Amino acid sequence: MAQIFHRSANTISRVTIFGAVFIVGLVFYLISGIIRSPFFTNQGVEREQPVPFSHQHHVSGLGIDCRYCHTAVETSNFAGIPPTQTCMNCHAQIWTNAAMLEPVRLSYATGRPLVWSRVHRLPDFVHFNHSIHVAKGIGCVSCHGRIDKMPLTYQEAPLTMQWCLACHRHPEQFVRPRNQVFNMAYVAKDQDKIGPQLVRLYQIKKRTSCSTCHY
Amino acid sequence: MAERDQPPLHEIRPTRQLESVPDRFIPQPIVEPGHTFATITDHISSIVLRKKTPLGWYLGFAVSLVGMFVLNLTIGKILFVGVGLWGINHPVGWGFDIINFVWWIGIGHAGTLISAILLLLHQEWRTSINRFAEAMTLFAVASAGLYPALHTGRPWFDYWLFPYPNTMAIWPQFRSPLMWDVFAVSTYATVSLLFWYVGMVPDLATLRDRTKNKFGRFIYGMGALGWRGSAKHWHRYEHAYLLLAGLSTPLVLSVHTIVSFDFAVAQVPGWHATFFPPYFVAGAVVAGFAMVLTLAIPLRKAFKLEGFITTKHLENMGKIMLATGLMVFYSYAVEMFMAYYSGDPFERYTFYTRVTGPYRHYWYMLILCNCLAPNLMWVKRFRTSPMWLFITAQFVNVGMWLERFVIIPESLTRDFLPSSWGTYHGTRWDWGMYLGSIGLFLFLLFLFIRFLPMISIFEMRTMLPEAQAHGEEHS
Numbered sequence: 001m002a003q004i005f006h007r008s009a010n011t012i013s014r015v016t017i018f019g020a021v022f023i024v025g026l027v028f029y030l031i032s033g034i035i036r037s038p039f040f041t042n043q044g045v046e047r048e049q050p051v052p053f054s055h056q057h058h059v060s061g062l063g064i065d066c067r068y069c070h071t072a073v074e075t076s077n078f079a080g081i082p083p084t085q086t087c088m089n090c091h092a093q094i095w096t097n098a099a100m101l102e103p104v105r106l107s108y109a110t111g112r113p114l115v116w117s118r119v120h121r122l123p124d125f126v127h128f129n130h131s132i133h134v135a136k137g138i139g140c141v142s143c144h145g146r147i148d149k150m151p152l153t154y155q156e157a158p159l160t161m162q163w164c165l166a167c168h169r170h171p172e173q174f175v176r177p178r179n180q181v182f183n184m185a186y187v188a189k190d191q192d193k194i195g196p197q198l199v200r201l202y203q204i205k206k207r208t209s210c211s212t213c214h215y
Numbered sequence: 216m217a218e219r220d221q222p223p224l225h226e227i228r229p230t231r232q233l234e235s236v237p238d239r240f241i242p243q244p245i246v247e248p249g250h251t252f253a254t255i256t257d258h259i260s261s262i263v264l265r266k267k268t269p270l271g272w273y274l275g276f277a278v279s280l281v282g283m284f285v286l287n288l289t290i291g292k293i294l295f296v297g298v299g300l301w302g303i304n305h306p307v308g309w310g311f312d313i314i315n316f317v318w319w320i321g322i323g324h325a326g327t328l329i330s331a332i333l334l335l336l337h338q339e340w341r342t343s344i345n346r347f348a349e350a351m352t353l354f355a356v357a358s359a360g361l362y363p364a365l366h367t368g369r370p371w372f373d374y375w376l377f378p379y380p381n382t383m384a385i386w387p388q389f390r391s392p393l394m395w396d397v398f399a400v401s402t403y404a405t406v407s408l409l410f411w412y413v414g415m416v417p418d419l420a421t422l423r424d425r426t427k428n429k430f431g432r433f434i435y436g437m438g439a440l441g442w443r444g445s446a447k448h449w450h451r452y453e454h455a456y457l458l459l460a461g462l463s464t465p466l467v468l469s470v471h472t473i474v475s476f477d478f479a480v481a482q483v484p485g486w487h488a489t490f491f492p493p494y495f496v497a498g499a500v501v502a503g504f505a506m507v508l509t510l511a512i513p514l515r516k517a518f519k520l521e522g523f524i525t526t527k528h529l530e531n532m533g534k535i536m537l538a539t540g541l542m543v544f545y546s547y548a549v550e551m552f553m554a555y556y557s558g559d560p561f562e563r564y565t566f567y568t569r570v571t572g573p574y575r576h577y578w579y580m581l582i583l584c585n586c587l588a589p590n591l592m593w594v595k596r597f598r599t600s601p602m603w604l605f606i607t608a609q610f611v612n613v614g615m616w617l618e619r620f621v622i623i624p625e626s627l628t629r630d631f632l633p634s635s636w637g638t639y640h641g642t643r644w645d646w647g648m649y650l651g652s653i654g655l656f657l658f659l660l661f662l663f664i665r666f667l668p669m670i671s672i673f674e675m676r677t678m679l680p681e682a683q684a685h686g687e688e689h690s
Contacts, residue, residue, distance in 0.1 A: 004423070004436045013440070028379075035382055162384030 041159060046152040047117045050103045059148035059184065066140055066182050077129045081116055084108045119153050120144075126213050136202050137175045141184055142167070148184040168208050172199045245340050245678045247522035252676050255523075256421060259672045262518050264426050268665065271517055276661045282654010289647040290365065298368050300644040306637045307627040311645035312366040314619040315652060317474055318502070319359030320400065321495075321615060323407070324467060325503020326352025330410060331463035340531055342674045343523045347514070347663070348507050349411040354659040355506070356404045358652040363396070365648075392476035399473040403466050410459045416442050417452065417673045468492075471499040478622065484565040485626030490549060497542035498615060501589070504536045505611035510660070512605045514669065523670050526599050533598040536611065540589030543618075547586065565629050573638060574625050577617050584614025 038044050058064050067073060072080035084107040091101055107114045122128055133143075140147065145156025157163055167174045172195035180186040188194060198204070246255070293300055303310040326348040333341035364370050376397045378386050387394050420442035423435035442448055475495035478486035488494075508529070515524040554566040569578045588610035597603040624639040641649075663669065676682060 004432050005441075010441065032380060158382075160382035160384075162382050165384045 036158070036160070042121075042155055043158050044154050044156070046154045047119050049116055049152075050114050051100065052152060054151045055147045055153055056149055056151045073130045074134050075131050077127070077131070079130045084114060119155050120159065122159065125215060127215065128213070134181055135178075136171075136204050137178050137181060137198055138167070139176050139181045139183065139186060141186070142174050142176075146184060164213065165208065168212070169206060171204045171206065172196045175199060175202065175204060178202075243525070243527040244680070245343065245525070245527070246675060247525060250522055250679065252679065252681070255675045255679070256425075256672050258520075258522070259668050259670050259675070260422055260425050262664070263422060263666060263668055264431075269517075272661065272665060275657065276665075279654050279657035279661055282651055283658050284654075285647050286361075286651025286654050289644055289651050290361075292644065293365055293648075294370070298365065300642060301648075302640050302642045302645055304637075306630055306635050307624045307639040309627060310624050310639055311641045311649060312362045313477075313623050314616065315649055316359050316362035316366075317495075317619045317623070318616050319355045319362075319652065319656075320403075320474055321471060321499035321502040322506045323352040323355035323359065323403070323503065324471060324496070324499035325507045326350070326355075327403075327407060327463050327467045328500055328503065329507070330414070331460045332467055334460045335464060339678060340528055342678055343525075343528055343670060344507060344511060344532075345674075346411075346414065346671045347510065347669045348503075349407060349414070350660065350663045350667075350669070351506060351510060352407050352503075353404070353411060354656045354663075356400065356407065357659065358656045360400065360404070361652055361655070362648075363400075392473060392480045395473045396477060399466075399470045403470045406459065406463050406466060410456075410463055412438075413452070413455050413459060414671065415667065416440055417444065418668045418671060420444065421672055422668065467500075468496055471495045483626050483630065484559070484561040485569075485622060485629075487562075488550065488553060490546070490553075494543070494546035494550070497539050497546060498618060501536055501539035501543055501585070501611055502615040504532050504539070505608040505615070508532055508536070508604050508608040509612060512601045512608075514664065516601075518664075518669075520670065523675060526601075529601060529604055530595075530598050533592045533604050533607070536607070537589050537592035537598075540585060540592075540611065544586040544589075547582070561631055565626055568629050569621060569625065572625075572629070574621065574628075577621055577625070581614055581617040581621055584610040585618060588614070 034040055059066075069082040069086055070079040071082070072078060084104060087104050088108050091104060095101055103114060106112075143157055147153065147156075173191065175195055175198045176186060176188060177194075177198065250258075298312075301310055301312065303312070326345075329341050329348045330345045330352075334345070364373050367373055367376075375381075376387060376394070378389075387397075416439055419435050420439035423432055423439050426432055426435060472492040472495065475491035479488055479491035481487060511524055511532075512529070515521055551566055554562045557563070569575070588607050591597040591603060591607050597607070628637050628639055630636065
């Protein structure tokens with residue numbers, strides 16, 4: 001009777017058996033890489049907007065405070081997207097004929113709001129409150145990055161749960177004085193020292209219970 | 216040696232010299248007299264290798280396909296709609312899904328007990344039944360695994376049950392028995408699969424060598440891993456098999472112990488008892504042997520395997536069923552007594568409700584099936600009659616399901632607060648899932664008996680008196 005398998009079957013079977021370990025390992029490595037990559041988290045991806053609004057120009061160029069537009073950030077869950085009227089406070093007088101601002105004027109004339117596309121999207125099962133973070137001394141920069149240097153807005157942080165928990169487990173590494181919350185350029189000189197002091201002063205608790213963030 | 220002049224031992228047995236010795240002291244042969252090495256191999260391998268598949272197989276397979284259809288329909292609907300289709304709601308969150316999980320996992324235990332513990336205890340009669348008992352374990356674990364996977368409600372996130380470096384920076388709750396369950400059951404499935412497969416390698420080589428079909432030669436050849444039956448191969452095989460038996464042995468006790476912790480660690484009256492582990496293990500073994508009997512009796516008839524699975528085997532299984540059945544009976548009694556003796560009003564009330572409450576009929580049936588029916592096995596006439604064994608096994612199969620019903624959802628219907636009391640009934644999707652998982656079990660079983668040797672060929676050959684006499688001469 002002829003051999004069922006060629007001699008090479010010996011080698012092939014050994015390679016596949018031992019190789020399987022590495023292949024499975026590689027697959028896990030790739031998956032865990034992909035779920036942390038911008039492809040999955042949308043980190044650093046600039047969104048297309050109806051008007052190419054530049055935070056860099058308005059914040060560092062003109063020195064407008066965050067709260068001029070995001071009025072609700074200190075009092076509500078949502079920081080607030082400004083209505084067209086806020087834009088028109090200035091743009092009724094400057095750049096009144098700029099083609100780039102045509103959608104803004106149209107929105108103002110018709111009363112139909114601009115449809116901005118959302119940059120920071122949290123899952124439905126998570127609730128996030130801006131006001132408590134601002135009140136406890138977490139700076140805008142801590143989550144949004146140097147938004148004053150973004151010509152087009154993108155998501156700086158990965159927004160994964162481990163990223164949230166990094167701060168919720170160790171708030172003293174991130175907390176800053178309340179009067180520095182809206183300062184884009186603030187850098188703590190001795191975070192090791194003032195961090196724990198501020199945690200005590202602001203009575204910050206390490207909130208890591210499930211229901212802190214999940215309904 | 217003087218022994219040479221005497222006929223071999225197995226020829227002495229029926230002669231008149233021993234007539235004065237009562238029958239029960241004469242060791243029964245494991246293989247029916249008349250079989251030789253060649254007839255064993257021929258008989259078992261021909262069941263797989265014959266060209267014409269018997270009509271009965273097609274009929275059984277068709278029934279299992281209907282079950283598979285029901286299962287797929289149910290799972291499909293549950294994936295689209297959710298577990299609200301089941302009867303579970305407040306206050307009963309653990310219903311048919313958990314009952315059936317425990318029922319199937321318990322059934323699997325006989326396979327491991329037969330293959331590992333009886334091997335280590337040199338119970339040679341196990342050889343005739345270990346292959347398909349192990350297969351039964353695997354298929355029962357497969358059916359069992361469906362339930363917790365769907366019970367999570369979002370089965371596509373089931374991988375969260377495993378500790379892996381995730382982006383959520385959290386681990387599963389290692390202090391929870393549900394977590395231990397994940398490991399217990401997945402270890403059980405892995406070790407059972409390996410044990411079953413390693414034990415089958417020499418037989419796959421036999422099939423490879425005997426099949427005329429080119430495709431079959433290729434497939435069996437792949438499974439046989441180049442087995443040539445050299446002394447080196449046998450040496451390694453024996454080592455691997457013993458090691459796996461050693462690994463499986465603690466699993467017989469650990470898996471159902473951990474399943475019982477799912478309940479015992481909770482504080483629900485009727486669940487919170489320290490003696491749950493041995494109670495559940497005994498229940499698992501009795502359930503498993505009942506299922507082995509349920510399968511063995513029709514199979515030996517259909518495939519004319521009476522020469523291999525003899526009355527001796529059936530009788531031994533009947534004895535184990537009796538012994539473990541009585542342990543279960545004892546557990547029920549202890550459970551009742553402890554509820555009384557604890558003095559805890561909630562605990563007492565739960566057990567009082569079992570006997571007098573809305574589900575009392577389940578409890579009466581349970582006592583009939585698990586406590587009274589196995590006592591038939593005291594009588595040798597019942598213990599050696601395939602029909603009576605089969606009937607008793609069916610009582611136990613039903614009884615073990617009822618036991619889990621009485622423990623799991625029924626305890627939840629009578630919680631600490633009367634305002635949160637309720638009732639529980641399975642919906643048609645619960646029943647669909649249950650019948651469907653039986654369909655899956657049968658589906659896998661029918662494929663197994665058609666394509667793989669359901670009795671270990673090479674181990675049966677070693678059971679022949681010739682093989683043993685040969686071995687003794689050399690030792």
